[in-house]
Amino acid sequence: xxxxxxxxxxxxxxxxxxxxxxxxxxxxxxxxxxxxxxxxxxxxxxxxxxxxxxxxxxxxxxxx
Numbered sequence: 001x002x003x004x005x006x007x008x009x010x011x012x013x014x015x016x017x018x019x020x021x022x023x024x025x026x027x028x029x030x031x032x033x034x035x036x037x038x039x040x041x042x043x044x045x046x047x048x049x050x051x052x053x054x055x056x057x058x059x060x061x062x063x064x
Contacts, residue, residue: 004045009036011045015052025051 008026012019019036026033029051031044040048 002042004040004042006045007037007039008033008048011040011048011052012036017052022048 008022009019011017012022015022023033023036025031025048026044029044029047031040031047033040
């Protein structure tokens, strides 16, 4: 398994999200981590980014 060289905190910052929101997503996806600076496995980073993209596509449809 390769590493993406990106941390949970960096994903949150890149997507203008609170770190806690990305940590909740990690819990939903069963992604283990020690702290927000944990470097993610490539597959885990892809899973988080895919989930964020899916949420972003649904968001405009639910907002008035």
